Amino acid sequence: RAHASATAAMAANLAAAGLTPKFADVVNMHRPKGDDNAMYAGWYAFQHPGGEFEVCLRPGGVFHATGFPAASRWCALPGPNPAIAITWGKYGDYKLDVTDGVLRELAGSRVPAAGRAPGPNDWRRMRCVRPLSPAETKLLAPDGGGTAWAFHYANGRFEVQFRGDGFNHFT
Numbered sequence: 099r100a101h102a103s104a105t106a107a108m109a110a111n112l113a114a115a116g117l118t119p120k121f122a123d124v125v126n127m128h129r130p131k132g133d134d135n136a137m138y139a140g141w142y143a144f145q146h147p148g149g150e151f152e153v154c155l156r157p158g159g160v161f162h163a164t165g166f167p168a169a170s171r172w173c174a175l176p177g178p179n180p181a182i183a184i185t186w187g188k189y190g191d192y193k194l195d196v197t198d199g200v201l202r203e204l205a206g207s208r209v210p211a212a213g214r215a216p217g218p219n220d221w222r223r224m225r226c227v228r229p230l231s232p233a234e235t236k237l238l239a240p241d242g243g244g245t246a247w248a249f250h251y252a253n254g255r256f257e258v259q260f261r262g263d264g265f266n267h268f269t
Contacts, residue, residue: 121209122185128173129159135242138174138182138202140230145223152227157235158242161186162264170264181206187264192222202226238262 130138135157144153144163154162161170161184168187175181180196182204194206208220230238237260239245244262248255 121183121191122171124175125159125171125173125183125185125191128176128183130157130172130174134174135240137199138172140202140226141228142202142224143227145225147219147221153224154230155182156230156238156242156262157240158238158262160242160262160264163189167265194222194224 138155139157141152141154143150151163151165155172156162159171159173161172163170163186166186166189168189170184170186170189172182172184175183175193180199182194182196184192184194186192191209192206193209194204197203197205203226204224206222207216208222210216210220237245239262242262244260246257246259248257
């Protein structure tokens with residue numbers, strides 16, 4: 099509830115100032131809730147005009163693509179028609195509508211720059227290929243915030259924190 103009221107307050111402040119939030123701001127304002135994580139978190143085949151590769155919708159709203167690391171997020175968009183939004187740093191912003199909720203298939207396009215219509219090569223599709231493994235779920239944590247681990251060895255121990263971000267940072 100605190101996040102929902104903060105989101106509403108942010109949207110109201112932007113509207114009062116006559117501002118329209120950027121796409122990335124909208125994604126950050128609508129971070130996934132527990133139901134969204136359960137519905138969408140997993141590994142997907144990300145299809146585009148040049149081919150296909152795997153991406154991961156992580157709990158808590160982190161979008162991860164192994165070959166294309168970036169500060170990136172996803173969210174379930176509010177409204178009557180189920181859809182997700184992805185803001186993927188230098189790789190662009192995307193809106194995909196759910197075309198099959200059972201099979202977790204989505205279709206949409208890159209969000210074009212202001213004043214431009216989507217082009218013929220801007221289409222994208224996602225198809226769920228597998229859920230997160232138990233090990234991934236444990237490493238990422240239910241909220242997607244990452245986890246800390248203590249490693250013990252003969253002469254002591256050290257801690258490693260997995261951040262679960264779009265870069266797979268360890269500290």
